[in-house]
Amino acid sequence: MNRLVARDLTLAYEQRVVAEGLGVEVPDGSFTVIVGPNGCGKSTLLRALARLLKPREGAVFLDGEPILGQPAKQVARRVGLLPQQPVTPDGITVADLVARGRYPYQRLLRQWSREDERAVAAAMEAVGVTELADRVVDELSGGQRQRVWLALVLAQETPIMLLDEPTTFLDIAHQIEVLDLCSRLHEEGRTLVAVLHDLNHACRYATHLIAMRGGEIVAQGRPSDIVTAELVERVFGLPCRIIDCPETGTPLVVPADRRKALTAGML
Amino acid sequence: MSRVVRAGALSVRWEPRAAAVGVGLLAVGLAAAVFVVGTGDFPISAPEVVRALVGQGDQATTFIVTELRLPRAAVGLLAGLALGISGAIFQSMSRNPLGSPDLIGFTTGASTGALLQILVFGGGTLAIAAGSVAGAVGTAAAVYALSYRGGGVSGHRLVLIGVGAAAMLEAANSYLITRAELREAYEAAFWLTGSLNNRGWEHAAPLGWALAVLVPLALAYGRRLTMGELGDDAAQALGVPVQRSRAVLVAVGVGLTAVSATAVGPVPFVALVAPQLARRLTRRTGPHLMSAGLMGAALLSVGDLISLKLPVAVPVGVVTGALGGLYLVWLLAATGRKGTT
Structure with a gap:
């Protein structure tokens, strides 16, 4: 199971x-x-x-x-979660924020084990924010901030x-x-x-x-097994064509150009 | 930067800067308390005060110090500690520097309870104390219940509803005073400014016992408070029981507000200012309850000393109000300039 x-x-x-x-x-x-x-x-x-x-x-x-x-x-x-709108505390640094991902492993007298230290370093390394460790999160770009939050979830291991x-x-x-x-x-x-x-x-x-x-x-x-034009129409109500993505071979949804139909209908 | 001390599977984190600030604030608070004890109709020098405190003074001095004046200094330190910690709790939960108990109605509610006792029921010291505790707890319960929605309480709603409650209770307080006899109105107005005059061990001892329970509880929940600043969803996903922690923290914070209001009246601004100043000194992010508490103790103690040294008799609440008002103006002006809230 x-x-x-x-x-x-x-x-x-x-x-x-x-x-x-x-x-x-x-x-x-x-x-x-x-x-x-x-x-x-x-x-x-x-x-x-x-x-x-x-x-x-x-x-x-x-x-x-x-x-x-x-x-x-x-x-x-x-189970870890990256919420849709996480709240970044004012003035917190990247390393401090990522470190909070270790909370599930910490206790009153086990506040910062070597394991915690290793996990946080590995998480920052994995998303490529190690050089930003001492920067304040508020000052980062949106993409960098999202990577920092991913690092927090990663540190949760x-x-x-x-x-x-x-x-x-x-x-x-x-x-x-x-x-x-x-x-x-x-x-x-x-x-x-x-x-x-x-x-x-x-x-x-x-x-x-x-x-x-x-x-x-x-x-x-x-x-590739389930995405068809019928499914997209049924789920999103959007008429479309499905082609193979030239880059990955996965289904690519191309919305039907309804403007022509609309103009034709008006004539 | 934080340091870690490890022994086997145990590890403890501490921050030298925060520790130094804490020690410094404690020293300032205690020094101010020594001078407070030395001040009065019968002035006692600081060395003599210390000698009396450690049991080396002469009998008369020792009596004045330990029986007459020490309670006042102790109440100042303890009430300041309580105000600083409760301010830090509520500001962190509401994610707003204005979300302190003196602005969101809890302190005003304590006043209403006390005024009802003074003006309507004509109760004594104990009844006034009970009234102010009941007022703070009742207001907090009402504000908490009104901000409850969808299985939880959001910090933002808590502040907005609290500010509304404070305004209504303020109006009630004013009305109560207009209906009072002159002598009672004077007593009530005096209580409302917040004062440390005529405080004895009967005030200091209950305060001390209450804090012996509430402060360790607050510190034990400090880590959860820090985690809560990541937002409810993230905190919950990291294993923090968000709503239960918030309920405990509100209860502890209200308790601290209530016992301090009972001991010194609604001394304004200490709860508002202490956490912010402590945070700037320690350069920490997130709430740090102990430094906020020590800052509160130092502020109230120094404020009391200033009130004693002024040429005219001024209650400590007026001193902290004046200093806190300046701080508030500065805070709002500074945040206004940054263009943030």
């Missing part, structure tokens, strides 16, 4: 029910990407997987046990990492930089689950794609 599994989830905020009877298995060792239109419940599902949202019904299981019943720090040693829209607010070059980095982390043996807005990015990087609409999973599987 896979390590992270959700069964029969009913997810709701206050009165608004986002999803009912939702079941998901995150394949171990996959780079799973969840896509879908705004409001389809993809971020909500990720929050439930990260045990930030308590399901109204059903449960998320980590290693076969309900995740909410397990001690918080023990879960935090196995979890086999499973959840990423909530890690590329929002980044320009295209930094989006690719962050996703390449995620891809490398996946190849090193971690299980990644990301919510992404850009379907083409999802197809390019995902090994397992989950397409959601209206709180339900419409399709899941390898992008």
